[in-house]
Amino acid sequence: xxxxxxxxxxxxxxxxxxxxxxxxxxxxxxxxxxxxxxxxxxxxxxxxxxxxxxxxxxxxxxxxxxxxxxxxxxxxxxxxxxxxxxxxxxxxxxxxxxxxxxxxxxxxxxxxxxxxxxxxxxxxxxxxxxxxxxxxxxxxxxxxxxxxxxxxxxxxxxxxxxxxxxxxxxxxxxxxxxxxxxxxxxxxxxxxxxxxxxxxxxxxxxxxxxxxxxxxxxxxxxxxxxxxxxxxxxxxxxxxxxxxxxxxxxxxxxxxxxxxxxxxxxxxxxxxxxxxxxxxxxxxxxxxxxxxxxxxxxxxxxxxxxxxxxxxxxxxxxxxxxxxxxxxxxxxxxxxxxxxxxxxxxxxxxxxxxxxxxxxxxxxxxxxxxxxxxxxxxxxxxxxxxxxxxxxxxxxxxxxxxxxxxxxxxxxxxxxxxxxxxxxxxxxxxxxxxxxxxxxxxxxxxxxxxxxxxxxxxx
Numbered sequence: 001x002x003x004x005x006x007x008x009x010x011x012x013x014x015x016x017x018x019x020x021x022x023x024x025x026x027x028x029x030x031x032x033x034x035x036x037x038x039x040x041x042x043x044x045x046x047x048x049x050x051x052x053x054x055x056x057x058x059x060x061x062x063x064x065x066x067x068x069x070x071x072x073x074x075x076x077x078x079x080x081x082x083x084x085x086x087x088x089x090x091x092x093x094x095x096x097x098x099x100x101x102x103x104x105x106x107x108x109x110x111x112x113x114x115x116x117x118x119x120x121x122x123x124x125x126x127x128x129x130x131x132x133x134x135x136x137x138x139x140x141x142x143x144x145x146x147x148x149x150x151x152x153x154x155x156x157x158x159x160x161x162x163x164x165x166x167x168x169x170x171x172x173x174x175x176x177x178x179x180x181x182x183x184x185x186x187x188x189x190x191x192x193x194x195x196x197x198x199x200x201x202x203x204x205x206x207x208x209x210x211x212x213x214x215x216x217x218x219x220x221x222x223x224x225x226x227x228x229x230x231x232x233x234x235x236x237x238x239x240x241x242x243x244x245x246x247x248x249x250x251x252x253x254x255x256x257x258x259x260x261x262x263x264x265x266x267x268x269x270x271x272x273x274x275x276x277x278x279x280x281x282x283x284x285x286x287x288x289x290x291x292x293x294x295x296x297x298x299x300x301x302x303x304x305x306x307x308x309x310x311x312x313x314x315x316x317x318x319x320x321x322x323x324x325x326x327x328x329x330x331x332x333x334x335x336x337x338x339x340x341x342x343x344x345x346x347x348x349x350x351x352x353x354x355x356x357x358x359x360x361x362x363x364x365x366x367x368x369x370x371x372x373x374x375x376x377x378x379x380x381x382x383x384x385x386x387x388x389x390x391x392x393x394x395x396x397x398x399x400x401x402x403x404x405x406x407x408x409x410x411x412x413x414x415x416x417x418x419x420x421x422x423x424x425x426x427x428x429x430x431x432x433x434x435x436x437x438x439x440x441x442x443x444x445x446x447x448x449x450x451x452x453x454x455x456x457x458x459x
């Protein structure tokens with residue numbers, strides 16, 4: 001066998017080594033370029049996350065429902081008008097049943113130098129407030145020297161506000177989210193009013209830019225911050241009901257108002273909202289049907305399961321309502337549901353709408369702060385006096401983008417399992433819910449709540 005030449009094989013080995021090195025160099029270069037591209041995309045996405053104007057922002061906002069694939073929001077198109085600039089503002093609805101409404105601001109039986117914000121409504125006064133007359137005077141919060149005071153500069157500013165988009169943040173649970181798709185006409189027509197307490201104002205100033213105008217007014221983007229001093233309740237959830245339900249008392253010049261909860265980002269022009277939900281059907285109050293529940297007793301059961309308020313106190317409120325004739329919802333009722341999605345309220349401020357809001361707030365003040373329980377009860381007591389529009393839940397979900405709270409709200413009373421536990425641990429509220437601790441003018445011991453069948457595993 002002939003031997004290979006020592007010199008003849010060296011060039012082949014070098015060529016193989018060179019080829020392998022070239023392949024590795026190409027692979028390393030490709031990987032490096034891919035990493036650079038990924039880094040560039042990551043930076044672009046991060047930039048989008050910090051900009052509401054970016055078309056990609058929704059992709060990375062974990063607090064947005066767009067990303068919540070496990071619980072997709074049921075949305076549907078809202079049949080709104082094509083152009084806010086072409087919407088005709090209708091004439092105000094005349095006051096027919098209740099023509100004059102005034103408010104009790106001093107309780108003769110209240111000797112406390114610091115009166116309760118909601119007053120000391122007796123059971124008789126509560127009952128009489130549901131009897132409709134042409135002239136009525138009812139409790140409606142804002143008792144004399146009871147708190148919820150605004151700065152003078154804000155009191156002056158809101159005098160011009162006839163069309164209002166209102167929201168609220170209490171105890172630092174949110175930061176203002178800027179509305180989108182707002183026409184120039186609506187920007188000029190509407191006051192965007194964000195009601196905050198002092199704790200939330202400090203939190204907002206630390207986490208976003210607050211600008212001051214020449215009068216001393218505070219602004220975050222389109223939102224005018226309205227600070228409430230001397231909060232009326234010791235429970236943040238109750239304080240939030242003041243601007244939400246008593247919008248007409250806080251902003252008495254308002255003809256129309258749209259309330260959205262503080263964790264929401266409005267994405268539909270407010271003029272289109274008024275046209276779709278009020279003017280088109282000649283309604284004065286619009287609210288969405290609850291996604292899961294129709295009966296207040298089903299809602300009460302969900303509140304207890306999710307520990308949203310003390311179980312025995314929820315049961316007590318439900319027993320009062322059942323004793324007073326509030327039947328579980330059924331398809332024969334005129335309303336499509338007794339339970340609303342209370343995070344969006346659309347109102348024309350007629351005397352009847354304002355009366356409803358007062359009576360609703362009085363129930364929230366007397367009993368639990370869970371306003372979805374008392375809404376249907378007040379509707380039941382007023383009968384057909386107020387023309388509601390309860391619109392589909394899928395349209396409600398198309399009005400906004402939902403963000404997470406900055407932190408979870410929790411109150412010790414929400415976890416209480418018995419009246420004794422509430423008393424012994426000092427969990428009883430001192431300024432709200434006093435109707436739950438005032439002797440009721442009937443024996444409720446024999447009242448059995450209707451059985452509840454869960455209509456949705458998510459509810």
